[in-house]
Amino acid sequence: MTSITLLQWILGALLLQVVTLMALAFVRHWQAYTALRTAAIKGGVELPSPAEAAPADAAPADADLPAWAGFRPFRVRAKTLEDAAGQVCSFELVPDDGGPLPPFLPGQFLTFRLELPAAQGNTAAVVRCYSLSDAPNADAYRVTIKRAPAPVQAAGSLAAATGAVSHFFHDQLSVGSLLQVRAPAGRFHLDRGQAPVVLIAGGIGITPMLSMVNSAMQEQPEREVWLFYGVREAAELVMLPQLQALAARHLNFHLHLCFSGPPSTAEPRERAALVHQHHSRIDVRLLRSVLPLKPYHFYLCGPTALLVSLVPALEGWGVAGERIHFEAFGPASIPRRKAAVSPPGLAADGPVAEPFAVTFASSGKTCTWRPGLSSLLDLAEANGIDVASGCRSGSCGSCQTTIRAGQVRYAHAPDHTPEPGTCLLCVSTPVSAVTLDA
Ligand SMILES: Cc1cc2nc3c(=O)[nH]c(=O)nc-3n(C[C@H](O)[C@H](O)[C@H](O)COP(=O)(O)OP(=O)(O)OC[C@H]3O[C@@H](n4cnc5c(N)ncnc54)[C@H](O)[C@@H]3O)c2cc1C
Ligand code: FES
Known part of the structure; x- marks a missing residue:
């Protein structure tokens, strides 16, 4: 055997080893992926009900039941x-x-x-x-x-309140x-399954994610957690040292910071110290380029613009609606492939094409609600009817109002469960002529 033939044999053997190792790695990765995916489809490991998800001493038995009254x-x-x-x-x-x-x-x-x-x-x-x-x-x-800052004012207009x-x-x-x-x-909360999760926060939408990340790292340090945190500039980052310390301590926690604004002169040094930073908004293109192929659950919280762009984009990427969870800190209507199910007792989903008369009985006013208009709370306020409100997103219960006649439906299932015979005006629209006790 010549030295060239020997070299060819050695190279061939090495190549065979590399190919075998790669094939083994691929098979292992595929098995893990398939196991998680099967579990996700069956709902086995990923979506336990809140009651199953939490140990008896770690959370209320029923997330709908408050821990104290009033x-x-x-x-x-x-x-x-x-x-x-x-x-x-x-x-x-x-x-x-x-x-x-x-x-x-x-x-x-x-x-x-x-x-x-x-x-x-x-x-x-x-x-x-x-x-x-x-x-x-x-x-x-x-x-x-x-x-919450005052809105940007047009020149010459009166200053609006902060x-x-x-x-x-x-x-x-x-x-x-x-x-x-x-x-x-609140219904927007992390389950305690094993599925990898991707948390996406825009601005102050980081707050529920901080709770989720801290809980996951304390109770399930082996769980894979990705956090994409978008702000305009580094000075807006909340609890950055704590997040960086967590990412340094836990290999399973991946922190990615996204800056949508241009760096200010004071920032380059600050930003240079940050790992995994992107100079763009958070979008599906970025997620695809960073995330390994796995059946994640996505949790999103941030301004309306972030949710309105990302939720349909994730669905378009092929993420099942049941694996996309989101919360808006105010009124937000997110177009989804599958509309939210109306709670029991309220009208089912379906297109509403006609206008309806809405009577506010205590105020003695009847107004017309037209398709495409926003909530009954907006209709009341636009007509000078005094109705209590707080969150304007179905969370606080302030706008609960008795329905004397007719039917309404919800844009999305609200966090606050209204008493029977009442509705939350801020997330309700009529599906018939309605008489309200307001
Ligand atoms: C479930 C949920 C969780 C939330 N979690 C958080 C959280 O963790 N952290 C957080 O910071 N926020 C959170 N929010 C938002 C929070 O509840 C408040 O909506 C927010 O703090 C603004 O309330 P505010 O009273 O300061 O502002 P508001 O007085 O309600 O004003 C809201 C906006 O309207 C503008 N405005 C007020 N008056 C006028 C006027 N006359 N004309 C024009 N514009 C006006 C204000 O400048 C401001 O931008 C959450 C909301 C919900 C529903
Ligand atoms: S204003 Fe909070 S539930 Fe309607």
């Missing part, structure tokens, strides 16, 4: 600034009655009732929801609040302040 007094135990821009603050809350702190599911929110200063020295009650931003623990609840409640939290509340708080609630 509002309960809580005190602010700590107040911490969380971003370089100085716009986001965390508040740690402990029960003032000294009683136990019920657990919650990561992703759920608290509802607050505040008395804000009003005209002539009076106060006015307002209700707002804020997501719990840490893993459940027996010690304190934490919410993380961004100052966000009332978020500024009240930032400017008027300090350690020791008392707050009225309703029990944790």
Whole structure:
């Protein structure tokens, strides 16, 4: 055998080894993928009901049942600034009655009732929801609040108000302040299955994701978790050191930061220290280029524009609707391939082509709702009818109103379960002539 033939044999053997190893790796990867996919289709490991998902002592048995009735007094135990821009603050809350702190599911929110200063020295009650931003623990609840800025004004127009409640939290509340708080609630929460998850947060939409990431890393450190966190610039990043420390500690947690704005002169050094950064909005093209092929569950929270673009795009990519979970921090109507199912007692989905008369009985007004118009709450307000509201997204229950006659349906299943015979105006539209007790 010549030395050339020997070399050819050695190279051939090496090549055979490489091909065999690659084939083995592919088979293993495919087996893992198929196992997860089969489980996802059967619902076996991925989508346990909230009651099955949580251990008995870790969450309420039924996510629909509040841990306490009505509002309960809580005190602010700590107040911490969380971003370089100085716009986001965390508040740690402990029960003032000294009683136990019920657990919650990561992703759920608290509802607050505040008395804000009003005209002539009076106060006015307002209700707002804020997501719990840490893993459940027996010690304190934490919410993380961004100052809602005044909208950009056209030249010459009157200055519009900045966000009332978020500024009240930032400017008027300090350690020791008392707050009225309703029990944790919400259907947008992480399950405790084994499936890999992709969390997508835009701006302050990071808050429920912080709770999800912290919970997953504490309770299921082996679980694969990806976080795509989009902001305009680095100064807006909330709890960046904590997120980076988690990513450094847990190989299964993959943190990707996405910047939609141009870097400011002060930023390049700050940004250079960040791993996995992208100079684009979060979109499916980015997700496809980064994520290995797996049957993920996607959780999204952020501004309406992010949800309106990404939810249909994920469906278009082939992600099943049951694996896309999202929450908007206000009114948002997300077009979906399969519309949300109406809760029992309310009209089923279907196109509505006719206008309907809506009578607000207590106000003595009858108005016309036309297809394409927004909610019954908007209709009431546009006609000068005084209706209580808070979240405007079916979360807080403030706009619950008795239906005297007729039928309505929901744009999406609301977080707050209304009492029988009532509806939440902020997410309702009529499917017949309706008489409301407002
Ligand atoms: C389930 C849920 C969870 C949430 N979680 C969080 C969270 O974790 N963190 C968080 O920061 N937020 C969260 N939010 C949003 C939060 O509830 C509030 O909507 C937000 O803080 C704004 O409330 P506000 O009272 O400060 O602003 P509002 O006074 O309600 O104003 C809202 C917007 O309208 C503008 N505006 C007010 N008055 C006028 C006017 N007269 N003319 C024109 N524009 C006006 C304001 O400038 C502001 O941009 C959540 C919402 C929901 C539904
Ligand atoms: S305003 Fe909160 S449920 Fe309608």
